[in-house]
Amino acid sequence: MLLRxxxxxxxxxxxxxxxxxxIGGATLVWATWQQDGFPDQAMSLRHLPEANVIEREALGAAVVLRQIDDRVPEALRRAASTVGTGAVRRTATVGGNLxxxxxxxxxxxxxxLNARxxxxxVDRVHETDLAEVLAKRHLLLGLRWHEPVVSGYRKLDGEAGGPPPFIVAAAVHADGGRHLLRVAVRDGYEVLNDSTVYDIGTGTGTEQILNALQGTTLGTLDASGWDVVRQHVTEVLAGLTGH
Incomplete structure (x- = not known):
């Protein structure tokens, strides 16, 4: 196999x-290739500048998870820090994970983060939403987003051989005089995400925000899942103090 x-x-x-x-970081494809055969040519983006940026509003697809630090929002940094083992994070890439x-x-x-x-x-570079990236398995160069006011991420402990551990992430974005709260969960292999807008000038409380959020698709979670969301959103909203 020729690696380009x-x-x-x-x-x-x-x-x-x-x-x-x-091939990304090759952590996912290597075993398959050993079983099914190696391609004639493979390509890594690890030397491509556009795929290696780490900024407040951008992250390259070839960045290995171990490199992700406080230059990016907390939700993304914490997410990267929970993937696999230290050995995996030294080779697995953003694009490979997504x-x-x-x-x-x-x-x-x-x-x-509402990242794109x-x-x-072959003939262009362009931005698109993540749903299209995943559905069409595009070759990802990177992610771009607008920096949130505050964000957070939590992954529950998983059992060996059991289902994927529950994940919840939340971010608050400034929207004029209002705030937009975005929340996403991974429940098993299903990912749900939704948002709610609230006016900070009206003194909207956390319970009111949670009630609005429960009226979205996230309200379909079972009681234990919703309890994790409730706790995490409450913690993230508490981080708005001083912003």
Whole structure:
């Protein structure tokens, strides 16, 4: 297998044209290839500048999870820190977790940031929503979002061999004189996300916000799931003090 390491977008597009298979950090594809056979050509974006940014409002798809720090919002940083073991986080990438994995531990955090995917195609680079990125398994160059006022992420402990652990993420975004609260959960393999708007000038309380949120798709969670959401949202809203 020939591993190609493009250093420009045009070179990466040339690799795609010639049939190179994107591999991310290879943590998910290696075992499959050992069983089913290796492709003639593979491509890693680890030397592509556009895929390696770490900023307050952008994160490259080739960034390994261990590199994600407080340059990005807390929800995304905490999400990366909970994926697998230290050894996995040293090689697994943002793009591999979001597009190549069935667990997608970063997805709830990306959703509450209202992140958009920067996609590389043979003839163009463009932005699109994450739903399209996942449905069409696009080659992801990175994520972009607008920085929230405050955000958070929580993953419950899981049992070995059991279902994926429950995840909840939340972020508050400034919206003029109002705030927009976005919440996303992973319950098993299902991901739900919704939002509610509230006017900070009216002194809207946490219970009122939670009641509004329970009227969204998140209200379909079972009692234990909703209790985790309630606790997490309460903690995130408490972080608005001083903002």
């Amino acid at each position: 390491l493009p250093v420009s977008v045009s070179e990466a597009q040339e690799c795609l044209t010639e049939g190179a298979v994107p 597009v190549g994995s069935t667990l997608r531990c970063l997805l709830p955090a990306a959703l509450v 995917g920067v996609v590389l195609e």
